[in-house]
Amino acid sequence: MSFARRLAVDESESPAHAAARELGEELGVTAGINQGLAVDWVSADSVAAPAPMRFPGEIVHVFDGGTWDDDRIDEIRLPPREITAIEFVEPARLPDMLSPPDARRALSALRARINTSGTALLENGRPIAPTVLDRLGVLQTARPTYRYPWNPRPAPYEVTVTHVSAWLFAPDGRALILLDPDTGAAILPGGTPQEQDQGNPASTLRREAEEAATARIGNPLLLGHLTDPSMRRGYLRYAAALTGIGPARPDPATGHAYTRILATPEQAVDLFDWGPAAADQLAAVHQARQHLGLPQAARQPVTELPGPCAW
Template sequence: MGRIEYSAEIADLLGRVRRRPAAGWPWRPGESVPPGLPVKQSWGWLFAPDGRVLTLVNPKDGIVTLPGGSLEPEDAGDPGRALAREAGEEAQAVIGRPHYLGYLYDRIGSANGGHECARVRMTAALRAVGPTAPDPASGRHYRRLLVAPGLAVELLGWGEAGLRQARAAVASAVVRLGVPEAANETIEELPPGGGQVFPPGR
């Protein structure tokens, strides 16, 4: 494997990354959320045409995340709508139609007041990003990086379970979005002014 390319500025940012401990929620790929199990969160693997995915880095604490978050009343229980809204708020991102991948079973229910719940994972095309801005809900001002899915798992600190999830996301994106199975390995920060990422059509 060749050397991963990135700028000195990105090297400084990556040097401050702090990985969260893995939560250990069981991954249920391709399974529908069972009736009666509430869906509390929706997060997305958002793909560029070259197979890289959008990751968000909080420069204040070094935590890396995928775009996504909790379902709100305006989402009307739709995880795809929640993902589109959260991607817009956190990353100023416009996405294509989300495709369901599966869910994580949170038996402890830390996102549901101590009651079990589901945390959905989806994939979608990253169409465009607007000018960078703070998340209106949290005030966090994320740095927006395009990275290969395997590297995203490493930055997220998700281990083997995260790799299984990434493989499911890549398999879906190859079929549905036409991205290459082997992603571009360059780490790139999206420009602060925004711009188009994925051409129209998918």
Template sequence: MSRIEYSAEIAELLGRVRRRPTATWPWRPGEPVPPGLPVKQSWGWLFAPDGRVLTLVNPKDGIVSLPGGSLEPEDEGDPGAALAREAGEEARAVIGRPHYLGYLYDRVGSANGGHECARVRMAAALYGVGPTAPDPASGRHYRRLLVAPGLAVELLGWGLPGLRQARVAVAAAVRYLGVPASANEAIEELPPGGCALQPTPAG
């Protein structure tokens, strides 16, 4: 097994990671959201060209998350638009067209006032990030890490259900985004001033 490479600064940050309790929402890979079931969240597996994904770490509480969040009126019910907006707000990320992966069925409606809802998962290319800034909705100022998808699952604390989700995301990224099936294992923090990871498509 190869050694995972990361800096002392990242080691200090990872030492403060606090995992949320594992959610028990059933994962519905490849299934469209049923008519009448409201979509309340859209989170994304955002892939760099080397197969790593963007994860966000809140240094104040150690919580790790994927970019994404709740749908807002300006998204007009489009989970892809919500993901692009949220990724831009949280991480200043520039992403490609999102590909639908499936949804998590939230039967108790913790994201919908106690009514059942869907939490959509998508995959998209990560072209780069701009200068870091606080999320305008929450004020959180995230640290931005590129990690292999399997390690992302570990940091998120999603367990075996999360690993199943990651496998679907990787398969889609290999097929649609041209990333390698085996990701770079190094952990890298993206610079506060922003950076490009790959050229954005013309037009």
């Protein structure tokens, strides 16, 4: 979820100090501001104001305010005037709530936060060195949502398994994530069981990993499942080591040639909207990674896999 607010800097005040001061004045929250996400150069021609009122170019700093838990949110105290309400929203809603330049800047900053590639340099809200996340417009459409409880065990017999997917690990501990080329939506490799799988979820996983990502894997390890209680449908999650990636090709089920990236599990979770249960699944993912004898991935930018790769 995102909260965005553009703030003014007082005379002789640093941008970071201004951000911290305004948090206190407008939300009643004391928070340290020590991590920049983006610096945006805004041209005079892009400002929708009469020519005499335009800046000769403006610099806007975007800072990372951190992840606010329920306790921090409960601390918020709005001033009696100026702000009447706040709302935490999905990034995809920002273009509906902010001006086009502010929304563009915020989304670029959020992609830089996921990519952990340092402070992004922007011009009129657009990165001067776009990453694969920028190129595909990640976060511009709603993130895939599975806000169901995490169960670290097989699905019960009364639940129909309708989807099998997996965390597929490279030797450095990063996971394979597929990005839809049209929407930028993230997908874990996997898919729907078919008759040829003969009721074997591992067979479903191997087939789907090959079809969607041309990925070859080792022996799958069951992590657990998510259940949609209203439909009594189950979603199985596995983990496995990648042994190779072939050339990209269209998925027979969708016709899309997915963009394949390697991301840390933490980066991957930020690409989905899984709610509080994401923390439980992430813990199971790291347990499985250790069981597979793989290291914890270092913080680094995501890596695109455009061609074949073998390990």
